[in-house]
Amino acid sequence: MARRGTNLDRVGGFNDAVVLDAIRRSEQLSRVELAEVTGLSGQAISNIARRLLDAGLVREAGRLRGAGLGKPRTLLELEPTGRYSVGVHLDPSVVTVVLLDLTGEMVARRPVDQYADDPDLLIDGIAKTIEEVIAESGALRERVTGVGIAAPGPIDVERGVVVDPPNLSTWHLVPLRDALGERTGLPVVLDKDVTAAASAEKWAGRGGSFLFFYLGTGVGAGLVVGDEVIRGSSSNVGEIGHVIVDPDGPVCYCGRRGCVGESSQPRYLVQEAVAAGVLAAGIDLDDRPAVDEAFARLCALAAEGTSAAREIVVRLAGRIAKVVEDIANLLDLDRVVFGGPHWEPLAPVLGDAVRDALEGRFLLRAVHPFEVTGTALGTDVGAIGAASLVLDRTFSPNPSVVGER
Numbered sequence: 001m002a003r004r005g006t007n008l009d010r011v012g013g014f015n016d017a018v019v020l021d022a023i024r025r026s027e028q029l030s031r032v033e034l035a036e037v038t039g040l041s042g043q044a045i046s047n048i049a050r051r052l053l054d055a056g057l058v059r060e061a062g063r064l065r066g067a068g069l070g071k072p073r074t075l076l077e078l079e080p081t082g083r084y085s086v087g088v089h090l091d092p093s094v095v096t097v098v099l100l101d102l103t104g105e106m107v108a109r110r111p112v113d114q115y116a117d118d119p120d121l122l123i124d125g126i127a128k129t130i131e132e133v134i135a136e137s138g139a140l141r142e143r144v145t146g147v148g149i150a151a152p153g154p155i156d157v158e159r160g161v162v163v164d165p166p167n168l169s170t171w172h173l174v175p176l177r178d179a180l181g182e183r184t185g186l187p188v189v190l191d192k193d194v195t196a197a198a199s200a201e202k203w204a205g206r207g208g209s210f211l212f213f214y215l216g217t218g219v220g221a222g223l224v225v226g227d228e229v230i231r232g233s234s235s236n237v238g239e240i241g242h243v244i245v246d247p248d249g250p251v252c253y254c255g256r257r258g259c260v261g262e263s264s265q266p267r268y269l270v271q272e273a274v275a276a277g278v279l280a281a282g283i284d285l286d287d288r289p290a291v292d293e294a295f296a297r298l299c300a301l302a303a304e305g306t307s308a309a310r311e312i313v314v315r316l317a318g319r320i321a322k323v324v325e326d327i328a329n330l331l332d333l334d335r336v337v338f339g340g341p342h343w344e345p346l347a348p349v350l351g352d353a354v355r356d357a358l359e360g361r362f363l364l365r366a367v368h369p370f371e372v373t374g375t376a377l378g379t380d381v382g383a384i385g386a387a388s389l390v391l392d393r394t395f396s397p398n399p400s401v402v403g404e405r
């Protein structure tokens with residue numbers, strides 16, 4: 001299959017990317033150590049280091065005196081201000097824009113205040129907010145390498161189109177990538193929100209093989225297997241929302257009963273809480289702010305230890321664990337990372353409950369453990385992920401993207 005170009009400026013070549021990646025992973029390395037970890041010759045390292053220094057991507061960071069012999073070694077580290085990337089998270093309820101420096105550190109963030117259902121107005125608002133975060137951070141604009149967008153699926157990556165995002169009723173086949181590219185003059189990449197979140201986790205954490213379980217307006221899975229972000233044949237990997245986990249569960253908009261997506265929604269959990277007498281009756285389930293408020297109360301009661309409230313979250317954990325278990329066993333994963341706007345309020349009870357529900361179900365536990373964690377990146381994981389897509393495509397020595405321009 002022919003690979004599509006991204007128009008992002010990649011670093012010099014594969015070996016330059018390998019060296020840059022080695023420096024990023026270790027934070028600081030000398031040229032001698034770089035030759036050891038990359039297998040490149042001392043001469044090659046010295047040429048590449050010169051190029052990276054000239055390009056402003058790395059800087060010299062003091063000297064390390066070796067154990068006895070020879071000259072002290074100069075350490076190289078990433079130059080944080082060398083490049084920046086913008087991340088945009090198109091969440092159905094709030095659009096967030098962040099700016100990351102070359103080390104992946106968030107240096108500015110801002111929600112798009114001009115939230116509108118109309119695509120043109122919203123894209124104008126996003127473009128304006130991008131300029132604001134760049135200005136606020138003090139970054140040189142010419143060092144901004146590109147914009148990553150994390151959008152709900154399904155997406156048409158080939159054409160850069162958002163197909164039918166939930167809760168944005170007038171959005172249908174919106175060519176978001178090109179529209180934002182025209183307004184900002186920057187290269188733009190589009191990916192699924194869950195894939196962006198998984199990519200953020202990979203950049204911030206330790207890679208490996210894991211499932212990012214996103215709990216938001218709908219649920220979705222991002223996958224990293226053997227350190228590589230998995231996208232599938234059309235970049236729409238991770239549609240787990242309609243896996244049936246409870247034959248007696250609520251009717252989903254797909255027409256079937258007990259889908260994990262529908263039965264993880266605050267709306268359904270609030271309904272259960274009312275039925276169990278945890279929350280007072282009379283909440284309008286079509287009123288989103290009212291449901292959000294009731295959901296927050298339910299989560300708080302569960303965290304305080306109210307048993308009927310806890311029970312509801314424990315049952316949710318059982319349904320989620322069923323999906324996690326199957327994917328983990330299928331792909332031999334070493335952990336699940338939870339995130340998304342609904343994760344944080346549920347976390348105090350849900351994390352342990354999922355761990356308990358998985359106890360004994362993970363078939364490979366005799367070979368390696370399976371970890372249940374929450375993202376360390378908080379609610380901005382989608383936006384940070386979008387920006388890290390740009391860093392990933394520009395600076396990762398991923399053999400499958402070498403040659404993309």
Ligand SMILES: [Zn+2]
Nearest residue numbers: 242252254259
């Ligand atoms: Zn369904």
